[in-house]
Amino acid sequence: MRAVAVVGASLAGLSAARSLRKQGYDGRLVVIGDEPHRPYDRPPLSKEFLAGEIGEADLALEPDDEDLQAEWLLGARATGLDSAHRAVRLADGREVRADGIVIATGATARRLPGTDGLAGVHTLRTLDDARALRDELALGGRLVVIGGGFIGAEVASTAYALGLDVTVVEAAPTPLAGPLGETMGGVVSALHADHGVRLLCGVGVKGLSGETRVDAVLLEDGRTVPADIVVVGVGAHPCVEWLQGSGVVLDNGVKCGADGRTSLAAVVAVGDCASWYDPHVGVHRRVEHWTGARERPDAAVATLLSGGAAEPGAPRPPYFWSDQYGVKIQFAGHAAGADSVTVEQGAPGDRSFLAVYRRAGHPVAVLAMNQPRVFMRWRKQLAATPS
Amino acid sequence: MIPVCLLVELPRGEAYRLDIDPPVSVFHTDDGEVFAIDDTCTHQDASLADGWLEGCEVECPLHASKFDLRTGAVDAPPAKRPVRTHEVFVVDGMIYVQPSTEAPNLPPCIAARLAGEPA
Ligand SMILES: Cc1cc2nc3c(=O)[nH]c(=O)nc-3n(C[C@H](O)[C@H](O)[C@H](O)COP(=O)(O)OP(=O)(O)OC[C@H]3O[C@@H](n4cnc5c(N)ncnc54)[C@H](O)[C@@H]3O)c2cc1C
Ligand code: FES
Numbered sequence: 001m002r003a004v005a006v007v008g009a010s011l012a013g014l015s016a017a018r019s020l021r022k023q024g025y026d027g028r029l030v031v032i033g034d035e036p037h038r039p040y041d042r043p044p045l046s047k048e049f050l051a052g053e054i055g056e057a058d059l060a061l062e063p064d065d066e067d068l069q070a071e072w073l074l075g076a077r078a079t080g081l082d083s084a085h086r087a088v089r090l091a092d093g094r095e096v097r098a099d100g101i102v103i104a105t106g107a108t109a110r111r112l113p114g115t116d117g118l119a120g121v122h123t124l125r126t127l128d129d130a131r132a133l134r135d136e137l138a139l140g141g142r143l144v145v146i147g148g149g150f151i152g153a154e155v156a157s158t159a160y161a162l163g164l165d166v167t168v169v170e171a172a173p174t175p176l177a178g179p180l181g182e183t184m185g186g187v188v189s190a191l192h193a194d195h196g197v198r199l200l201c202g203v204g205v206k207g208l209s210g211e212t213r214v215d216a217v218l219l220e221d222g223r224t225v226p227a228d229i230v231v232v233g234v235g236a237h238p239c240v241e242w243l244q245g246s247g248v249v250l251d252n253g254v255k256c257g258a259d260g261r262t263s264l265a266a267v268v269a270v271g272d273c274a275s276w277y278d279p280h281v282g283v284h285r286r287v288e289h290w291t292g293a294r295e296r297p298d299a300a301v302a303t304l305l306s307g308g309a310a311e312p313g314a315p316r317p318p319y320f321w322s323d324q325y326g327v328k329i330q331f332a333g334h335a336a337g338a339d340s341v342t343v344e345q346g347a348p349g350d351r352s353f354l355a356v357y358r359r360a361g362h363p364v365a366v367l368a369m370n371q372p373r374v375f376m377r378w379r380k381q382l383a384a385t386p387s
Numbered sequence: 388m389i390p391v392c393l394l395v396e397l398p399r400g401e402a403y404r405l406d407i408d409p410p411v412s413v414f415h416t417d418d419g420e421v422f423a424i425d426d427t428c429t430h431q432d433a434s435l436a437d438g439w440l441e442g443c444e445v446e447c448p449l450h451a452s453k454f455d456l457r458t459g460a461v462d463a464p465p466a467k468r469p470v471r472t473h474e475v476f477v478v479d480g481m482i483y484v485q486p487s488t489e490a491p492n493l494p495p496c497i498a499a500r501l502a503g504e505p506a
Contacts, residue, residue, distance in 0.1 A: 048431075053496055
């Protein structure tokens, strides 16, 4: 292999570029990213950066002395993949020829239809989004967060600490029930009430009101929630439109094997845009967590460099963390298949506990609040004994 | 030199957190070696004594950067800077740490907190 193009210059793309060099690839390496920025870390965008505790320099994912001998094409959007000619087409008309391609284009925040152009309405995915939201939060007022998922909850927590009046609106009866299950979703989302942040569940959003600037969120049950700022945190969808017609099979992101391979030879996909086959659960899953975007490129690059001959190691159980209201939340594994959840350490009421999810008696997932030490041990144990 | 604990009180594979400022953690590896590094991860406020010890490396309990106990070097982000290492002596079965005189690489959140406190 003499030229590799990595498309997407964030955590998964940077990790892939590093894995390539670490695994001995010494050919041409081109990293293409549509944002103008060097790779930066997203988790702080809803936490320390939004709170103003850290600055932009602290977000950099590269140490000062790192040199991957790569050509960085930043501010350059890929618009197509020409599989016959092994080329990535860019929006400005350029073409990057490569015999190996790593797709790492991540995801973008979903928006509410019909809200574009209304001032005071935000989504949060990029540094530019975070800057804009941070500047508005600094003015104070009433914030309504639409969506009680992790990013929505973190924004609520940060804004609460900044002194805003915060309401969270969640369409499902219990927030976080998807990733954590009903019981624990209830426990974690109770953090809002602990701090006097209003949580309205089981009610959808009909629309927003306001002429040029938002002034309220209209709920489906007829209620109106006044708002100076609205954050829409209703999930993200994979950035894969540019691959349409390329022959790469798409299904909720790029459909990949358990080693990152796509339907095309010498094309692999990693990070939030990729739906890897998970042999533990027997389905394809798009895992949108930091650790997956950081670790999976090792396997995908091994696949790319070996022409698919490398044996993928057993995948580690997915792991993510969230920080809300000063509480460290950590989760590993798959809650979906569990038939029981038991608290094995501490007490949920104290916001310091560890709970184990089991299926037919076997641990399949673990959740902790403010218990990093025990959690670490459980996570290692889960990894050692896959369900 | 600061006394830590008796070597027999620190089983292999375990860590001891020394509550000095900034805190130091002392690790007893599976091979029987003893190392001391700053306890606070250089990325954020995590205690490396809570981390996962494997060989001569400890993995941060929060975001999985790994630090080499011998050199303090970090393998990969999110942490970007090494942790300080401290000299360790074992005298008559007692572990002692000689704190480093170098400046610590504290995470921005802690460094800001320290800077904000009156001296
Ligand atoms: C606010 C926020 C908080 C988060 N907090 C946590 C957390 O606490 N814990 C956790 O585990 N995870 C968290 N995450 C998730 C984590 O950040 C993501 O899983 C991770 O960023 C995925 O990395 P990625 O490189 O796959 O995708 P991304 O980071 O989305 O990067 C993809 C890059 O590709 C670029 N791109 C897209 N299309 C094109 C194109 N056509 N051409 C060129 N470039 C393109 C994008 O602009 C982007 O720069 C958070 C995410 C956000 C947004
Ligand atoms: S706190 Fe240690 S890696 Fe983040």
